[in-house]
Amino acid sequence: MAKSKEHSFDISAKLDMQEMKNAMVQAQKEVDNRYDFKGIDKDFDLSEGSKSVTLISASDNKIDAMKDILISKMNKRGVSINSLEELKSEDSSGNNRKFTYKIVDTIEADEAKIIQKEIKELKLKVTSVNQGDEIRVSGKNLDDLQKVMKHLKTLEDLKAPLVFENFR
Secondary structure, eight states, X not given: OOOOOOEEEEEEOOOXXXXXXXXXXXXXXXXXXXXXXXXXXXXXXXXXXXXXXXXXXXXXXXXXXXXXXXXXXXXXXXXXXXXXXXXXXXXXXXXXXXXXXXXXXXXXXXXXXXXXXXXXXXXXXXXXXXOSSOEEEEESOHHHHHHHHHHHHTOOSOOSOOEEEOOO
């Protein structure tokens, strides 16, 4: 008798950096063409090295507008808005304001524990193993794995933008 196959998928918080760059370029273009931004400093900066996004403009209100535009572009490109976490806001040169956001692309250890606890509480025949920056969930029944994904998507307390991949 053939042994039934184990199925699995990985949960991570990986960010598609190319899509993030595309969203930044589109946001910059929109801001450059907006009448309410004419003649004032406005800059979007993505630093892959330090995994951060910086917005610079004349006032907090302008930066809020820039962030809203960036978020709408991220949404259209399938980049989770949970990928940005505000780090600090400060004065910048030339009477400008500068907001810095950290790019969240890993699941922190405490969040990994929460995810594993949630999976366990579903009482499905699946196992979850923390593999550093991702969690592998496996089980014999594909429906059980899909129930796990569906449930995790409903969790609103998590900071990490969950990505489900390698479903097999």
